[in-house]
Amino acid sequence: MADTLALIRESIESLRNSEKKVAKCVLANPSAVITSSITELAERSDTSEPTVIRFCRKLGLGGYMELRLNLARDLPSSQYIYENISDGDSLAGIAGKVLNAHREAISNTLTRLSLDDLDLAVKALQAARRIEFYGFGGSAIVARDAYHKFFRLGIPCAAQDDSHKQVMSAALLGPGDVVVVVSHTGSTKDIIDSARIARKAGAKVIGLIGSENSPLLKECDISLSVFSQEAALRLAPMTSRLVQLAIVDVLFVAVAMKNFDETKERLDRVKRSLVDKRY
Numbered sequence: 001m002a003d004t005l006a007l008i009r010e011s012i013e014s015l016r017n018s019e020k021k022v023a024k025c026v027l028a029n030p031s032a033v034i035t036s037s038i039t040e041l042a043e044r045s046d047t048s049e050p051t052v053i054r055f056c057r058k059l060g061l062g063g064y065m066e067l068r069l070n071l072a073r074d075l076p077s078s079q080y081i082y083e084n085i086s087d088g089d090s091l092a093g094i095a096g097k098v099l100n101a102h103r104e105a106i107s108n109t110l111t112r113l114s115l116d117d118l119d120l121a122v123k124a125l126q127a128a129r130r131i132e133f134y135g136f137g138g139s140a141i142v143a144r145d146a147y148h149k150f151f152r153l154g155i156p157c158a159a160q161d162d163s164h165k166q167v168m169s170a171a172l173l174g175p176g177d178v179v180v181v182v183s184h185t186g187s188t189k190d191i192i193d194s195a196r197i198a199r200k201a202g203a204k205v206i207g208l209i210g211s212e213n214s215p216l217l218k219e220c221d222i223s224l225s226v227f228s229q230e231a232a233l234r235l236a237p238m239t240s241r242l243v244q245l246a247i248v249d250v251l252f253v254a255v256a257m258k259n260f261d262e263t264k265e266r267l268d269r270v271k272r273s274l275v276d277k278r279y
Helices: 004-014 017-028 030-034 038-044 049-058 064-074 091-112 115-127 138-153 163-171 189-200 215-219 239-258 260-273
Strands: 130-134 157-160 177-183 204-209 222-225
Touching: 004 017, 004 064, 017 030, 017 038, 017 049, 030 064, 038 049, 049 064, 091 239, 115 177, 115 204, 115 222, 115 239, 130 138, 130 163, 130 189, 138 157, 138 177, 138 239, 138 260, 157 163, 163 189, 177 189, 177 215, 189 204, 189 215, 204 215, 204 239, 239 260
Parallel strands: 130 157, 130 177, 177 204, 204 222
Antiparallel strands: none
16 A cells, blocks of 8 residues: 555645645644544644545545554554554563553543543432443443443443444433443544434433543533543553543442442442352
8 A cells, every 4th residue: 555645745736625734734743643533633734524534535545543544554663553662672661661651641630630520420320220331442341341340339231342232222221321432532433423322312421532632522421531642553552541441440439439338238249249259
């Protein structure tokens, strides 16, 4: 496949004026595109999300994610494997950079996370008739972890990581139900569609998102953003996933503490049920 930047340069004169703005923005700073959502690129180029999509299709690409992946593949730098790690780093250097990135992301999230939004999320989960957790890929791991915790509180729960099951479950929800959508990019079409259907059905949608500025935010009643500087597209997101897992823990503990006596009794029953499962 041709170099993506060369392809853009060759195609630029055949583009509409609005699409040329996107092209010039990509050419000016391709590395920034790799870590940007479609909304961020649209704002940076003073265009719109549909214009960015049209631009990608004019290049023969399936969409914006394919553009990002191609740029990550084409740019001659090892930094896009993970953060600022190079192939000359020692094992101690790799360990230090990875763990420091995790620590920094958790610290930044703690500092910048909206306590008002967190409180709204806790109240919605506590009052929920049913909770559905949605996620794909690495985000599905976070969704399943959330389910593993919350079902022990006696709240009917499910985790869905299949796009067809998500839209079916979303269509069957209603007022009093809550959906927690987990997405690193906040740009995955299927997860956005699932959130939109759930919200239209009357459910409250909580977004656990890796970007403050993503299309998924438009379909969320409450959003909790993860703050990590993560450039990795060749590997599954790591730093943001760990912070999302930490936020799930915060939500679980906060909901559990709202009715401590009842929660303690349930968790004790769960613990007793596992006694015979261990040597």
